[in-house]
Structure formats: C-alpha cells, structure tokens
Amino acid sequence: MTRTGYISIIGRPNVGKSTLMNHLLGEKVSIVSPKPQTTRNRIAGILTKGDDQFVFLDTPGVHKAKNRLGEYMMKSVNSTVRSADAVILIADAGFPAGSIENELIRQIKKSCLPSILVLNKIDMINAERLAKTISQYAELHDFDAVVPTSAINGKNVDIVIEESSKFLYEGDWMFDDDSITDQPERQIASEVIREKLLRVLSDEVPHGTAIMIEEFKMKNGTLNIRAEIFCEKQSHKGIIIGKKGETLKKIGSYAREDLEEFFGEKIFLDLWVKTKENWRDSDFVLNSFGYNKGDLD
Numbered sequence: 001m002t003r004t005g006y007i008s009i010i011g012r013p014n015v016g017k018s019t020l021m022n023h024l025l026g027e028k029v030s031i032v033s034p035k036p037q038t039t040r041n042r043i044a045g046i047l048t049k050g051d052d053q054f055v056f057l058d059t060p061g062v063h064k065a066k067n068r069l070g071e072y073m074m075k076s077v078n079s080t081v082r083s084a085d086a087v088i089l090i091a092d093a094g095f096p097a098g099s100i101e102n103e104l105i106r107q108i109k110k111s112c113l114p115s116i117l118v119l120n121k122i123d124m125i126n127a128e129r130l131a132k133t134i135s136q137y138a139e140l141h142d143f144d145a146v147v148p149t150s151a152i153n154g155k156n157v158d159i160v161i162e163e164s165s166k167f168l169y170e171g172d173w174m175f176d177d178d179s180i181t182d183q184p185e186r187q188i189a190s191e192v193i194r195e196k197l198l199r200v201l202s203d204e205v206p207h208g209t210a211i212m213i214e215e216f217k218m219k220n221g222t223l224n225i226r227a228e229i230f231c232e233k234q235s236h237k238g239i240i241i242g243k244k245g246e247t248l249k250k251i252g253s254y255a256r257e258d259l260e261e262f263f264g265e266k267i268f269l270d271l272w273v274k275t276k277e278n279w280r281d282s283d284f285v286l287n288s289f290g291y292n293k294g295d296l297d
C-alpha cells in the first residue's frame, strides 16, 4: 500500500528552510543564499522511498511585506500551510522564539495540524544554549517532535524524514517515483540565475531582480538558454553588468556551471539586463514574472 502527504516547511527568512529541503531530498531543488528572502515561491520537493512519497513544500521566509511581491510571498506561505497534512516549523536554535515564531505557532495550533519543530544551525551553538531553546519552545506548543539539526551538514536530517513519515496517509502518489520537484525546467533555470545574483551582488540590488527565460532550446547538442535579468533602477543595471561586463560574466559562469550539472547538458547561457522600475509593486509585472496570485487559490 502506498502512502503520501504534503509537509510544509515554514519559518522566518534565513533559518535554513531551503537548505533543509535540499538535504531531505539529497538533491538541490531550492536556491540558498546568506541573504534573507531568497525563496519567493512555494517549491515542492518530492522524496520517494519504498512505498512512501513525501511532498515537502519549501516556502518564502515569513516577514512583514513591504511591497506587492512581499504580499505575494506571504500569501504563498499561508496557502501552503492550509493545503498541508503536517508542518515543519524551522527556527534558529541559537535564539528563543520571536514574534514570527509565535505567530506561526498560533497558526499551527489553529490548523490543528501535526507539527515538527526543527531547531537548526546547532553547529553554531553549545549544548547549554540548545537545551535552553528547547525548553523555551516546549512552553509554547506541544510539538509532535523536536529535532535539532545542522541542515548545512545534513546532521539529523534522517530523523526529520523518520518523524515526517509518521504523518503520511495511505493513498496514491501525486508524482512519478523519479520526480524531485514540481518546478518547470525554465523556473529552475531562472532560480539558479537568481541565486548567483544573490551571491555576487550586495545589499538591495539582487532583491530587486527577476528573471525571464526568453529561450530554452536544444540546438546541436547544446541547451541554449537566453534569459533577461530585470532590475529596478538604471543604476542597478550598471552594477549588475559591472566594469567591462565582468560582474555579469561572473554571474553567467557560476550559473552555467550549476545548470550543466542539473540538466546534464552542455549549456550556452546568454544573459541580458533590463530595467523595469518598481516592478515589485506592479501586479501586472509580477504576474508576467510568474509570481502569479492565481497559483495560490
């Protein structure tokens, strides 16, 4: 008898949700960066083991939205929780629960969903701090399990899978047994490029970027990808391109390396930079970039 279930991964920005998801799958499907608000969409990661198919749902970090994009991201978190069978709340083990964790615990209680608390980044703290954090959280909610992890090293990720398996129900699988994500190939390509923008650029510049894949086609044994990078200001365009195009070249070569690994093909990557002022506040443009409200209903 096959079993399945949707398990959403929620938490504040930068706590390691996407890192955990990638380690749960043993494959990179979600982009990761040291900057908060990296993930913008709900991303499914599919793990099929024996008779069990887990559908983990990585979500944007919960924060106070400052623009329409932020509002879209928060709607995507709420709708993911509503459609889940269980929740993994992930928090930094080095800190007590703050207002965001309290709010998420309130939502978990209201939903009556089973929940796992993952306390991440234990590589950064000592046992005493961890014990303190665990007892602080114990006062807030009776989680079905509490798992301290170091997602970056894969430590205790197997325990998260074991605990999650208790929430699966008997039913048909939603995906093929060789699927690892629900993201279309073009979205994976655009996310990889965005990850490199976050890696190479500082401050607000990468947060104001979005990627449109204009071409995605095999030609003579090479996968040709043409992408447009949209930024919010003319001055940002100059920063992204860099002196003599050096910065854009670096972004392209990092992205190409990862894309070749993911798609297993030789890649020709052609990047263009364009400006679209204040796109993060335009419903129309958000829609055209794939941040689509319709996705969430």
Ligand SMILES: Nc1nc2c(ncn2[C@@H]2O[C@H](COP(=O)(O)OP(=O)(O)OP(=O)(O)O)[C@@H](O)[C@H]2O)c(=O)[nH]1
Pocket (backbone or CB within 6 Å): 011, 012, 013, 014, 015, 016, 017, 018, 019, 020, 031, 032, 033, 034, 035, 036, 037, 038, 039, 040, 059, 060, 061, 062, 120, 121, 122, 123, 124, 149, 150, 151, 152, 153
């Ligand atoms: N030291 C340490 N760093 C970690 C660990 N897990 C993740 N990180 C780092 O924390 C940063 C954020 O990781 P992400 O996985 O992108 O975090 P996120 O929660 O998905 O962030 P958003 O998508 O912005 O909400 C990255 O620099 C990771 O390498 C961990 O166990 N230990």
Ligand SMILES: [Mg+2]
Pocket (backbone or CB within 6 Å): 017, 018, 019, 030, 031, 032, 038, 039, 059, 060, 061
């Ligand atoms: Mg993320």
